[in-house]
Amino acid sequence: MKKFGSFSGKITMINDFLIDQSGMGLGCYKLMSVENDDGSIVNFVISPDTYFVDRVTVRVGDKVTGYYDANAPVPLIFPPQYRALVMVKNTPYQNVKVDYFNGELISSDNTLRLILSPYTMIVLENDQFFNRIPINRNLIVIYKASTKSIPAQTVPYKIIVMC
Structure with a gap:
């Protein structure tokens, strides 16, 4: 990690x-x-x-x-x-978080929780599909909005798994 x-x-x-x-x-x-x-x-x-x-x-x-x-x-x-x-x-309306996400898909600094949807694209760094749940891994998470809770919650539109 x-x-x-x-x-x-x-x-x-x-x-x-x-x-x-x-x-x-x-x-x-x-x-x-x-x-x-x-x-x-x-x-x-x-x-x-x-x-x-x-x-x-x-x-x-x-x-x-x-x-x-x-x-x-x-x-x-x-x-x-x-x-x-x-x-x-950096671009408007796009947020990126690079971090380790645990088994509950919460970042190591406890600031972001991921909620996966059927529309969340999950790929490897070479753009090939990753067909597992991306828990306990280093991830690049791309999302638009998040809640103001602690941790903030978001439905990312793309996750890049760093193998």
Whole structure:
């Protein structure tokens, strides 16, 4: 079970990122700087394995949220640099939650409970159907509205199972 951290803001820079001295991966890895409204900056390392929700292409100026493994080791540099696991281009009327959901489909931080419907699309990261109940797994949940209860409840329109 991963503990996910997140950071939201506006993309201020996207550059190629060299991961080794051979130069073999040049162009395959990117360094993306994101600045929030308070002026805090985070650099995300974008790899070929980074999952972009809705397979969108992002550009400088886009508002995004990056999710990373909060328990993974990170270099002690400023600004902080995280390996992005999931990137979301923020759009109106769409909410995204990346977290571990238990056997009752409640997120690890107890802020969201999922109510599945026959119309909830449940897929793997490669867009193939997942034909089981997605309990006790790391999930990317895409939904529109939720209740104001604790935990909030929602009927997601799409769930991506992170295997």
